Amino acid sequence: MPEQAAFWVTLFWFTLTYLGLALGRLPGLRTDRAGVALVGAAGMMACGLISFDDAVKAIDFATIALLLGMMIVVAFLRRAGFFARLAGLALGRVQSPKALLAVTMLLSGTLSAILVNDVVCVALTPLVLHLTRRLGLDPRPHLVGLAIASNLGSAATLTGNPQNMIIGGLSGISYLRFAAKLAPPALLGLVIGYVVTLLAYRSVLNTPPHSEATPNASNDRVPDGHRHTALLVKSLLVTLVAVALFFAGLPMSVVAL
Secondary structure, eight states, X not given: OOHHHHHHHHHHHHHHHHHHHHHSSOTTOOOOHHHHHHHHHHXXXXXXXXXXXXXXXTSOHHHHHHHHHHHHHHHHHHHTTHHHHHHHHHHHHOOSHHHHHHHHHHHHHHHXXXXXXXXXXXXXXXXXXXXXXXXXXXXXXXXXXXXXXXXXXXXXXXXXXXXXXXXXXXXXXXXHHHHHHHHHHHHHHHHHHHHHHHHHXXXXXXSOOSSOOOTTTTGGGSOOSHHHHHHHHHHXXXXXXXXXXXXXXXXXXXXXX
8 A cells, every 4th residue: 555545544544443432432333432442453454554463563461461450459449348438438537528629639649559540430430429419519520630630640650550551561660660750740740630620610619518428428338248348358468469569570460460
């Protein structure tokens, strides 16, 4: 294929794929984002723009393994009620919309630095909605704060997001060195993000709660019982050991698996 034609065909597949990713699906089709990405990649290969072998070589399997391992860890933490317990603890101490925003962003940023930010958002979003409904608050600033903090916090470590994982895998930068350089600006970013969100939603956040929070207000969402407690202990132990091994310099993909 001539170079000029290859450019326009590549641009076509890129635009179509990006449109599908932005909309969540292609108009008239039921294909989700994962399907859209697969169709775009298949279209590139079908047009001869990239060979199958080169496409396979372009996949960073270490990053895929790391993502898989961390997502499994987070899934068991969620099943054991870890995130619900944290949310319940925060609800028992929150006294105002601004305090709830601060707690939400702190939890989101901290957890995203240790775990993968995408799954942290998935785990915390329903809990934030639950807390705001309990307090009779507008959930919008808290959901925006959750998203902002998850991105800012994830910049602190190599396991925070897939981009950092790829950077770490290709550069060979150690987990400890990366965290030492990026954690301080990530922390500063959290503070700035909180202030900006506070200013953007100042009218909403100045509204007092419609109902008072109680320490056990979200216990109906916390899994209880011996099995859940045992699962929580095991999940937390695995998470702590994994983070310690990350800092020790062991291969992250192997540790996560």
